[in-house]
Amino acid sequence: MNDLQKEELTKILHECMEACNHCYDACLQEEDVNMMANCIRLDRECADICGFTEQALQRDTPFLEELLKVCETVCKACADECRQHSHDHCRHCAEMCDRCAEACRSYQGM
Amino acid sequence: MNDLQKEELTKILHECMEACNHCYDACLQEEDVNMMANCIRLDRECADICGFTEQALQRDTPFLEELLKVCETVCKACADECRQHSHDHCRHCAEMCDRCAEACRSYQGM
């Protein structure tokens, strides 16, 4: 992976983390929080692992491959959950998670 | 702060983080999640800062004093919220947060 690719992956991980944190915050303020319980949970899981992986990438971790695998799985699950809700923050989050899962997949083995 | 005191503070921070994570997980499964929204939020804030401070303490951070101040404030707020709910996990969490806030306060300036 060259520097440009690292920069791109960092950016995608970061924007996914941001979308997940915003969605988490917004879900907790929805009228029907009950319906958002699983979305809240997955938003946090996804923000946490994306943030972790981004920092690991920045310090040139020897374990990027393994982290990208976890990240891909978590992003997919979070996207699937968010897609089931019509709130703007969920729609946006699903989009960012899909993009991040795709990036995590394509950067494995590089 | 001597080694025994460090060990005691580590233990208290750790048990507080654990209680907060359990309370967070249990709140998301309650029948009325709406009523638990603020508890979910504060449980996470508190677990995150306690975990962060514990790790910083273990690596002998030069910023323990500052971290204990934040930790004390967050633990107090989480205890106040948890005390308003009658679930066992909230009761236990309030207790652990009170104890941790007290420890964070008493270890400042050591």
Added chain:
Amino acid sequence: MNDLQKEELTKILHECMEACNHCYDACLQEEDVNMMANCIRLDRECADICGFTEQALQRDTPFLEELLKVCETVCKACADECRQHSHDHCRHCAEMCDRCAEACRSYQGM
């Protein structure tokens, strides 16, 4: 703090974290690691608290004020250490830390 200000603070915290992680990684590869020991330590402290504060800001933490205080202190200490070294990564890191400390200070009380 309005949305534009939040975005700006997020960006500054994030670029500081990135510079600290790069500096940490580069310091560990320097010829004379002995001389960089304190820089390595402070780079990590600073990256960790900046990353933590950024995520807390994104989820609209009620404890931003307290976190900005810690962050300001850590950024100042890291900038002071980095300024003592002539490596490019240290120079750049000192600059980012100074800017972040200044932002953390000016956003307190908003």
Added chain:
Amino acid sequence: MNDLQKEELTKILHECMEACNHCYDACLQEEDVNMMANCIRLDRECADICGFTEQALQRDTPFLEELLKVCETVCKACADECRQHSHDHCRHCAEMCDRCAEACRSYQGM
């Protein structure tokens, strides 16, 4: 995985994180830091992922399986590095990492 098994795994992850943070801190104070550069790096990688996985376990993450795989790999690498050094903190850390890698392996698929 039943509650007793969770508690045991939590404890092992936690003691590994603690040993890694102590080893990291001690390595930075060794006379010959150059020789410890890779140990410092791996200690941090290992403490970070163990701490992350422990917290994820406490909040009943749906991604435990994936995290245990990463954790096993990182613990093994850290144990291999620590074993090459004769310092007490490295010896102890190697032991804790070996034990944690073994636990991460045996808890997968439960």
